[in-house]
Amino acid sequence: xxxxxxxxxxxxxxxxxxxxxxxxxxxxxxxxxxxxxxxxxxxxxxxxxxxxxxxxxxxxxxxxxxxxxxxxxxxxxxxxxxxxxxxxxxxxxxxxxxxxxxxxxxxxxxxxxxxxxxxxxxxxxxxxxxxxxxxxxxxxxxxxxxxxxxxxxxxxxxxxxxxxxxxxxxxxxxxxxxxxxxxxxxxxxxxxxxxxxxxxxxxxxxxxxxxxxxxxxxxxxxxxxxxxxxxxxxxxxxxxxxxxxxxxxxxxxxxxxxxxxxxxxxxxxxxxxxxxxxxxxxxxxxxxxxxxxxxxxxxxxxxxxxxxxxxxxxxxxxxxxxxxxxxxxxxxxxxxxxxxxxxxxxxxxxxxxxxxxxxxxxxxxxxxxxxxxxxxxxxxxxxxxxxxxxxxxxxxxxxxxxxxxxxxxxxxxxxxxxxxxxxxxxxxxxxx
Numbered sequence: 001x002x003x004x005x006x007x008x009x010x011x012x013x014x015x016x017x018x019x020x021x022x023x024x025x026x027x028x029x030x031x032x033x034x035x036x037x038x039x040x041x042x043x044x045x046x047x048x049x050x051x052x053x054x055x056x057x058x059x060x061x062x063x064x065x066x067x068x069x070x071x072x073x074x075x076x077x078x079x080x081x082x083x084x085x086x087x088x089x090x091x092x093x094x095x096x097x098x099x100x101x102x103x104x105x106x107x108x109x110x111x112x113x114x115x116x117x118x119x120x121x122x123x124x125x126x127x128x129x130x131x132x133x134x135x136x137x138x139x140x141x142x143x144x145x146x147x148x149x150x151x152x153x154x155x156x157x158x159x160x161x162x163x164x165x166x167x168x169x170x171x172x173x174x175x176x177x178x179x180x181x182x183x184x185x186x187x188x189x190x191x192x193x194x195x196x197x198x199x200x201x202x203x204x205x206x207x208x209x210x211x212x213x214x215x216x217x218x219x220x221x222x223x224x225x226x227x228x229x230x231x232x233x234x235x236x237x238x239x240x241x242x243x244x245x246x247x248x249x250x251x252x253x254x255x256x257x258x259x260x261x262x263x264x265x266x267x268x269x270x271x272x273x274x275x276x277x278x279x280x281x282x283x284x285x286x287x288x289x290x291x292x293x294x295x296x297x298x299x300x301x302x303x304x305x306x307x308x309x310x311x312x313x314x315x316x317x318x319x320x321x322x323x324x325x326x327x328x329x330x331x332x333x334x335x336x337x338x339x340x341x342x343x344x345x346x347x348x349x350x351x352x353x354x355x356x357x358x359x360x361x362x363x364x365x366x367x368x369x370x371x372x373x374x375x376x377x378x379x380x381x382x383x384x385x386x387x388x389x390x391x392x393x394x395x396x397x398x399x400x401x402x403x404x405x406x407x408x409x410x411x412x413x414x415x416x417x418x419x420x421x422x423x424x425x426x427x428x429x430x431x432x
Contacts, residue, residue: 006319010337011078017340018074021397025063028387028394032059035389046408047382054134058385061130069122076118077336087321090329101167104328108163111332112155120148131242134385139241150203162188163328170311170327178308185300189293197251197259207234207259215265215273222274225367226281232257233277239263244384249280249289256284267383272376275368282363288356295352303338310334346397353400361407362414370411377404377411 036043036052043049080086089110093103127144131137139147162184169180192200201207210216210233219233238246238261245264251257258280265273283289310316311330322329364373381388381404388404395403402410 004319006315007082010319010333011082013337013340014074014078017343018070021343022067022071024391024394024397025067028391029060029063031391031394032056032387032389039389043382043388047378047388047404049382049385055385055387058130058134059387061133062126065122065126065130069119073118081320081336084321086329086332090322090326094323094326100325100327101164101171103326104167104331105160105164107328107332108159109156112159113152116148116152116155123148136242136244138239138243143240147204154200154203166331167328170331178304181304181307182297182301185304186297189296193251193289197257201236201259205240206237209234210260214270218270218274219277222277222281222367226278226285226363228281228285234259235262235265236260237262239266245380246384247276247280249283251289258284263383268376268379269372271368271372272379275364275373275376276380278364278367279360279373281367282360283356285363286356286359288360291356292352295349299342299349303342306338306341307331307334310337343397350396350398350400354402357401357407358410361411365411365414370414374408374411377407 033056036056040052043052043055049055089107093107096103096106098106124144127137127139128141165184166177166181169177169184173180210219234257236259238244243263245261245267247258247260247264249256249258258277260273260277264276268276311327311334314324316333317324317326317330320329320333324330361373380386386404390399390403401407
């Protein structure tokens with residue numbers, strides 16, 4: 001393959017993007033290290049973190065692992081693209097005599113399998129190395145293998161169906177396929193809201209409706225205060241894999257449900273748990289699921305429009321030595337170009353999520369009072385060793401939830417109109 005303006009441009013786009021986000025990750029670690037050192041007492045009294053060095057070490061190691069995986073993955077992609085691997089794969093598939101659509105299905109399935117297999121070494125180190133060292137891992141090797149196989153099967157199935165549908169649309173609707181692909185995205189997203197809680201999630205965890213008793217009574221009290229009828233509330237056996245705490249809301253209509261990790265139920269005080277539940281109910285009450293869905297649909301419309309233009313750009317195919325008829329290869333090249341653009345526009349999508357999380361916190365404070373939610377946030381951050389002090393620019397690109405100190409400060413302001421002395425001010429943007 002000969003170097004050209006296009007191949008050089010794609011190379012610079014991929015490497016520069018990775019370098020920018022690695023720089024942000026490094027600055028994020030340095031920034032957090034400094035603030036952790038300055039607020040050791042707050043970490044101990046508010047988050048219950050006795051050893052702040054443990055927090056810093058966990059943050060450093062997880063960041064280093066993420067960066068290592070990202071750079072190795074990028075090196076692999078560049079090696080394949082610029083070493084002739086893509087054109088070799090296209091020639092190999094063309095020799096099979098299959099239709100372009102079937103060639104594309106084999107191609108995208110192969111990519112999905114390769115990506116899944118390549119991630120295994122990093123997952124092993126993360127799960128049985130880092131997470132084990134810091135006391136989070138409960139996963140057995142047998143369960144790890146089972147999860148990997150199930151994830152692989154799901155990836156192959158979804159990629160084959162969606163990839164095949166998009167490639168068929170490109171083949172049969174050359175002028176209108178972006179609209180068709182967008183429609184597929186909308187339908188798939190809606191279907192996943194139904195399938196995930198009822199079909200996919202139970203493949204990995206057991207979900208039990210909250211039984212009658214003290215917990216059920218506490219939950220019903222929250223629903224009553226919030227003006228809701230008690231609905232589907234489940235506990236999930238998250239402790240099979242990790243000691244970390246979480247909860248989430250998913251679905252719509254009859255498929256909607258709130259899921260509480262069993263670790264959350266075990267480690268939180270009743271008022272804290274009720275505040276977390278009220279927070280999740282706010283996402284339901286304020287229609288955040290639908291607003292996020294609409295925003296995602298708009299974003300995908302822009303993405304498929306960009307992909308549509310790039311797939312029709314024949315010099316892109318020629319630059320990497322593949323025929324213009326191999327639309328599946330063009331789709332991969334287009335995705336590699338559009339991917340960085342999505343990364344750089346992440347603050348736009350994060351802004352909506354941040355607003356929703358602030359609304360949900362405010363609603364929890366209205367229903368249960370601010371202090372239980374403050375305590376719940378502190379317990380979540382402390383138990384999970386979450387970094388409470390992200391660099392402002394890193395947070396803009398990576399955080400869909402406001403930093404913990406900011407959330408606590410906003411909740412404290414609802415209590416007495418002032419920020420409490422125990423809650424440090426969120427670091428000013430650019431103050432590093």
